[in-house]
Amino acid sequence: MPVPDLRPGSPCWIDLMTSKPERARSFYATLFGWTYEAGDQETYGGYVLASKDGHLVAGLMENDGEAGTPDGWSTYLRVEDVDATVATATAHGGKVLLPPMDIPAQGRMAMLLDPAGAAVGAWESGAHTGFGVHGDTGAPAWHELHARCYPDTVEFYRKVFGWEAATMSDTDEFRYTTDRSGRTASAGILDATAFLHAGYPAAWQVYFQVEDAEAAITQALGLGASVVDAPRDSPFGRVASLSDPTGASFKIIEPPQHG
Structure with missing residues (x-):
């Protein structure tokens, strides 16, 4: 199992916003061999962690339609300081989609819009450091x-x-x-x-x-x-x-x- 090198600036996590969580879980479980663990509903809103052979690979969450965005995957880049990253991003043509927020006991995140119009996440690690495996089958x-x-x-x-x-x-x-x-x-x-x-x-x-x-x-x-x-x-x-x-x-x- 290749262990990812999660340097600052590198992709450290992905997650899927899906309108049909159960169907998505079944699809990726069958295709990639994923297993799942759901977080506490009250604390994490039903966010689900996906693993391949016991190593974390992705997250899944429900798209309730309120944001008006289609189902899709998001990529997060590792940063040392989310707040400083957001400030730098806005100074260089980026926009803030989601301001910095704490994910209890796991880390701190924000979602940005880059100059090309693409959404990208910024993740400051706490207990959750990101991928447990990268560059292997099903990951x-x-x-x-x-x-x-x-x-x-x-x-x-x-x-x-x-x-x-x-x-x-x-x-x-x-x-x-x-x-x-x-x-x-x-x-x-x-x-x-x-x-x-x-x-x-x-x-x-x-x-x-x-x-x-x-x-x-x-x-x-x-x-x-x-x-x-x-x-x-x-x-x-x-x-x-x-x-x-x-x-x-x-x-x-x-x-x-x-x-």
């Missing part, structure tokens, strides 16, 4: 922001979250920046201006690792998912985009086979 493996306003967005994450902002590619066809260089990278920003449809928001995407992309797609379809982008080979593995039974998008990645 998150990569995090990627599909962004417009690419230069401004890269600069925002550099200044607000302390990213090194290493350029992986800078051509007209493919512009991509990672939080750190080489194998130490844990997240990336893709210039998605050319293929984001009008009205489609910039957004963080989470990749879940699978052993066999085609088999995972077949299983997901049988559970009520839809294919958004068919599987294709990349230098990092075979990837595909799906939406779960209530429309929350996510990606899967089958790592390259070596040897």
